[in-house]
Amino acid sequence: MSAGTGSPAGPGGGGLGPVASVEAVFREERGRLLAALARRFGDLDLAEEVTSEAIEAALERWPVDGVPPKPGAWLMTTARRRAVDRLRRDQAYAARLAILQIEAERAGPAPAAGLDDDLPDERLQLFFTCSHPALAAEDRTALTLRCLAGLTMSEVARAFLVPSPTMAKRITRAKKKIREARIPFRAPDVDELPQRLPGVLQVIYSIFTEGYAASEGPLLQRLDLAEEAIRLARILRRLLPAEREVAGLLALMLLVHARRDARTGPGGEPVLLEEQDRGRWERPMIEEGAALATVALTGGPPGPYGVQAAIAALHDEAADVAATDWAQIVALYDVLLALTPSPVVALNRAAAVAMRDGPRAGLALLDELAGEPLLRGHHPYPAARADLLHRLGRHAEAAAAYREALALAGTAPDRALLRRRLREVEHAGS
Amino acid sequence: MKYMMLIMANTADDSGQAPGCTPEDWMAYDKEVRDAGIWVSGESLADLVTATTVRVGADGERTVTDGPFAETRELLGGFYVIDVPDLDAALDWAARCPGARDGSVVVRPVADFGV
Numbered sequence: 001m002s003a004g005t006g007s008p009a010g011p012g013g014g015g016l017g018p019v020a021s022v023e024a025v026f027r028e029e030r031g032r033l034l035a036a037l038a039r040r041f042g043d044l045d046l047a048e049e050v051t052s053e054a055i056e057a058a059l060e061r062w063p064v065d066g067v068p069p070k071p072g073a074w075l076m077t078t079a080r081r082r083a084v085d086r087l088r089r090d091q092a093y094a095a096r097l098a099i100l101q102i103e104a105e106r107a108g109p110a111p112a113a114g115l116d117d118d119l120p121d122e123r124l125q126l127f128f129t130c131s132h133p134a135l136a137a138e139d140r141t142a143l144t145l146r147c148l149a150g151l152t153m154s155e156v157a158r159a160f161l162v163p164s165p166t167m168a169k170r171i172t173r174a175k176k177k178i179r180e181a182r183i184p185f186r187a188p189d190v191d192e193l194p195q196r197l198p199g200v201l202q203v204i205y206s207i208f209t210e211g212y213a214a215s216e217g218p219l220l221q222r223l224d225l226a227e228e229a230i231r232l233a234r235i236l237r238r239l240l241p242a243e244r245e246v247a248g249l250l251a252l253m254l255l256v257h258a259r260r261d262a263r264t265g266p267g268g269e270p271v272l273l274e275e276q277d278r279g280r281w282e283r284p285m286i287e288e289g290a291a292l293a294t295v296a297l298t299g300g301p302p303g304p305y306g307v308q309a310a311i312a313a314l315h316d317e318a319a320d321v322a323a324t325d326w327a328q329i330v331a332l333y334d335v336l337l338a339l340t341p342s343p344v345v346a347l348n349r350a351a352a353v354a355m356r357d358g359p360r361a362g363l364a365l366l367d368e369l370a371g372e373p374l375l376r377g378h379h380p381y382p383a384a385r386a387d388l389l390h391r392l393g394r395h396a397e398a399a400a401a402y403r404e405a406l407a408l409a410g411t412a413p414d415r416a417l418l419r420r421r422l423r424e425v426e427h428a429g430s
Numbered sequence: 431m432k433y434m435m436l437i438m439a440n441t442a443d444d445s446g447q448a449p450g451c452t453p454e455d456w457m458a459y460d461k462e463v464r465d466a467g468i469w470v471s472g473e474s475l476a477d478l479v480t481a482t483t484v485r486v487g488a489d490g491e492r493t494v495t496d497g498p499f500a501e502t503r504e505l506l507g508g509f510y511v512i513d514v515p516d517l518d519a520a521l522d523w524a525a526r527c528p529g530a531r532d533g534s535v536v537v538r539p540v541a542d543f544g545v
Contacts, residue, residue: 134517134521180539181517182517183517183518184515184516184518186516186518
């Protein structure tokens with residue numbers, strides 16, 4: 001198994017550690033095989049079992065016999081044979097699956113396999129099954145990481161900072177619901193898509209945000225989770241090339257991820273946007289993200305991910321904070337607020353207004369949000385107030401607000417930054 | 431695959447009728463379910479004041495009490511059992527049920543013991 005298991009990583013790195021498991025070698029194929037087999041047999045457990053067996057067989061045979069001319073088809077055939085063997089051994093299981101199959105036919109025929117590929121790509125169906133609204137939100141994320149990102153159970157457990165047996169139990173429960181409540185392996189129809197796609201995007205984005213700002217623990221960023229999310233979004237973008245919000249989500253994540261090296265200081269502490277060394281932002285990733293943001297905002301009304309990507313692009317393309325187009329950013333936040341009214345968006349908008357019109361205007365907007373239940377316990381709210389109070393020279397009030405934020409912040413690096421800011425206002429005030 | 435749709439009504443209205451939907455809505459829905467060929471069974475339950483609860487203790491003694499009364503926010507007003515291919519189909523039927531508009535509809539697969 002992985003030598004990196006549980007080892008503490010340096011600033012901004014690590015988390016899942018180097019992946020050296022057997023399944024990791026075939027991560028891409030694993031997701032495809034699993035999706036195709038789950039659809040064929042209507043059973044995720046059986047699909048997982050025979051997918052693993054086929055990959056193990058490949059690792060055993062290919063170094064000896066050479067890689068077959070159609071590796072995907074080889075894996076698929078091997079997995080199907082194993083499944084048939086399994087069903088011969090277990091007649092009751094087979095009978096149940098046979099009923100499932102008949103029912104699945106009633107639900108509609110399976111789509112034709114990709115023509116220029118020796119392994120059909122049915123991962124879209126699996127994306128929708130794993131992020132089905134009938135599953136608990138955290139189960140959707142765990143299943144997506146396990147089935148589509150191809151993470152091992154212990155990797156998924158580490159991603160959620162829970163022990164492996166806990167995660168195994170959770171995934172087993174989710175699979176039981178898929179099987180027994182019969183959540184289908186199917187992609188929604190075109191008219192259903194607008195209702196279901198946001199759920200899939202939400203799962204991917206939650207993986208990203210957990211990687212981007214781990215909600216607890218010593219590490220501020222768990223970049224490998226962010227990279228998993230980007231990888232998943234790239235797969236989804238290939239599967240749904242016409243969906244602009246998929247492009248928007250991928251754009252947003254690339255535009256934020258491009259700043260990763262500048263986001264943490266040498267001690268792992270967060271570096272705020274205005275203090276980041278923009279020379280360390282990854283330009284090619286920004287260019288890719290900006291191009292995708294344009295795709296997301298062209299040819300129809302904008303969606304929330306596209307708008308957020310546009311905001312991120314304006315930050316990424318500015319030489320510094322002063323040169324940032326704050327007027328445009330405020331305008332985009334207005335659009336975002338109309339699309340997804342939320343006090344968190346209003347908080348970000350207020351911070352942008354403070355940059356455009358000065359701290360007093362921003363503070364007035366922040367104070368209007370004081371009663372919002374969603375901002376209670378959300379440390380960025382008192383932290384944003386503290387920053388503006390600081391800029392207005394109201395040091396005692398700023399210090400109080402920093403203390404309030406400190407009491408709420410979850411990660412050690414966040415608390416370290418807030419303590420530094422608190423010391424600054426205390427010195428300025430004395 | 432059989433699913434039971436438990437139609438949970440808000441307790442606010444003692445007529446047992448969700449304010450948002452009329453008897454005609456229910457009749458139309460019932461007809462739709464039957465015409466689609468998915469109807470297995472279904473009943474509307476009489477008013478809650480008619481309910482009686484029975485418990486048998488460890489000593490075999492029977493306790494009969496009036497009620498329960500509407501202490502919970504939502505109570506079971508009726509049910510359907512439908513036979514559809516999968517959960518998505520069941521959820522679609524639940525969403526179309528008039529009871530989902532004011533109260534809620536709980537969808538539960540019927541256990542299959544392979545007999």
